[in-house]
Amino acid sequence: MRSGWKSTSRxxxxxxxxxxxxxxxxxxxxxxxxxxxxxxxxxxxxxLFSAHSVGxxxxxxxxxxxxxxxxxxxxxxxxxxxxxxxxxxxVRLAGTAVLASGAVAAVAGTAAGIGAGAVNPALAEIGGxxxxxxxxxxxxxxTTMSKVVDEILLxxxxxxxxLSRNALFSVTKIVAVAIAAFLASSDQPLxxxxxxxxxxxxxxxxxxxxxxxxxxxxxxxxxxxxxxxxPAAVGHQVLNTTLExxxxxxxAAVGLFAEPATTAHFYMTFMLASAAFYIPTGLSGSLYxxxxxxxxxxxRQARMTIGIALVAAVAAVVGMIVLSEPLLRLFGDAxxxxxxxxxxxxxxxxxxxxxxxxxxxxxxxxRERLAxxxxxxxxxxxxxxxxxxxxxxxxxxxxxxxxxxxxxxxxVMGSLMLTVARSPAGRS
Numbered sequence: 001m002r003s004g005w006k007s008t009s010r011x012x013x014x015x016x017x018x019x020x021x022x023x024x025x026x027x028x029x030x031x032x033x034x035x036x037x038x039x040x041x042x043x044x045x046x047x048l049f050s051a052h053s054v055g056x057x058x059x060x061x062x063x064x065x066x067x068x069x070x071x072x073x074x075x076x077x078x079x080x081x082x083x084x085x086x087x088x089x090x091v092r093l094a095g096t097a098v099l100a101s102g103a104v105a106a107v108a109g110t111a112a113g114i115g116a117g118a119v120n121p122a123l124a125e126i127g128g129x130x131x132x133x134x135x136x137x138x139x140x141x142x143t144t145m146s147k148v149v150d151e152i153l154l155x156x157x158x159x160x161x162x163l164s165r166n167a168l169f170s171v172t173k174i175v176a177v178a179i180a181a182f183l184a185s186s187d188q189p190l191x192x193x194x195x196x197x198x199x200x201x202x203x204x205x206x207x208x209x210x211x212x213x214x215x216x217x218x219x220x221x222x223x224x225x226x227x228x229x230x231p232a233a234v235g236h237q238v239l240n241t242t243l244e245x246x247x248x249x250x251x252a253a254v255g256l257f258a259e260p261a262t263t264a265h266f267y268m269t270f271m272l273a274s275a276a277f278y279i280p281t282g283l284s285g286s287l288y289x290x291x292x293x294x295x296x297x298x299x300r301q302a303r304m305t306i307g308i309a310l311v312a313a314v315a316a317v318v319g320m321i322v323l324s325e326p327l328l329r330l331f332g333d334a335x336x337x338x339x340x341x342x343x344x345x346x347x348x349x350x351x352x353x354x355x356x357x358x359x360x361x362x363x364x365x366x367r368e369r370l371a372x373x374x375x376x377x378x379x380x381x382x383x384x385x386x387x388x389x390x391x392x393x394x395x396x397x398x399x400x401x402x403x404x405x406x407x408x409x410x411x412v413m414g415s416l417m418l419t420v421a422r423s424p425a426g427r428s
Contacts, residue, residue: 028282109140
């Protein structure tokens with residue numbers, strides 16, 4: 001290991017607040033940048049391609065992301081915690097995680113691409129040709145592998161490289177889709193998601209050489225390392241799924257039980273309110289990466305990240321009260337009618353801070369099973385409350401019921417977080 005990494009290790013002895021906050025700033029900035037430039041990408045695509053092509057491309061890319069999330073198999077979150085302690089096996093362990101997740105994604109992506117047409121005939125062209133299916137499968141595999149690379153960078157406390165890779169990817173895909181539209185001989189969705197896939201390649205090809213200045217990564221593979229990491233990775237993936245489930249399923253519930261126009265209004269409002277989660281999520285992610293190196297200090301660091309996250313969340317609620325209506329009316333006057341639920345949805349970011357920190361502490365203390373049970377039960381409660389609230393009181397009922405559910409969750413998880421943080425670490 002080079003001297004740069006040694007000096008970093010010495011600097012970590014006290015877990016400097018600057019490192020924690022710098023990592024959080026990079027992660028939060030990456031989320032904000034990805035969201036903003038992602039919206040610009042789709043705006044450009046909508047200007048250059050037909051609504052049909054954009055619709056199919058949206059389905060293809062969202063499916064890529066969904067399959068990638070499932071194929072991720074928790075490898076990245078395990079590495080954030082364990083990579084710093086892997087001594088001489090860092091390179092082999094990282095390469096194994098990247099290649100294994102990419103292989104799983106390729107298999108799952110093939111099934112998803114072929115099966116897309118069975119679910120929705122309009123999506124048959126994704127797997128209807130060899131080139132279309134190939135680009136889709138490569139896109140799924142690369143999306144998965146890039147997620148693992150980001151987690152590896154975070155585990156090595158190189159969050160600036162995470163921000164840099166996502167910024168490069170976001171800018172490149174906008175340029176790529178514009179060039180592809182100019183060069184393409186026909187209006188096809190393949191052109192859009194091919195531009196997306198190419199942009200992932202560009203971002204990885206630039207970031208990996210930058211990482212080589214400090215470390216010598218390679219795509220070496222080890223069955224022994226795979227067997228060693230697999231059980232923990234599966235546990236982390238189950239936990240990741242329980243954490244992501246409410247944000248994915250609540251909009252789906254609205255789509256099932258509400259009119260299409262109501263669904264559109266809710267989705268735009270939910271997307272706007274979700275911006276309040278970026279800073280708290282970045283802070284909890286930073287706590288995980290930094291705190292894993294000194295677990296005995298986790299509570300001290302958590303007090304700081306929770307405090308900052310609370311200030312940011314309260315400020316977001318106040319801002320949403322003032323700005324939600326004019327911001328939503330940018331999408332159309334009718335969207336402003338849903339502005340009343342925006343502060344309630346945004347307020348959920350406050351109790352969710354506790355949930356995010358609980359799962360981080362549980363991972364660091366090797367209590368993933370406890371976190372899976374608690375967060376899984378919480379996800380069920382959230383979905384049930386949101387659905388009942390929607391049916392009984394429309395969108396306002398959903399927003400208030402969901403806020404009540406996550407508030408009750410936070411009371412339970414806050415107590416458990418303190419108990420787990422103070423208990424001896426043990427592998428669950």
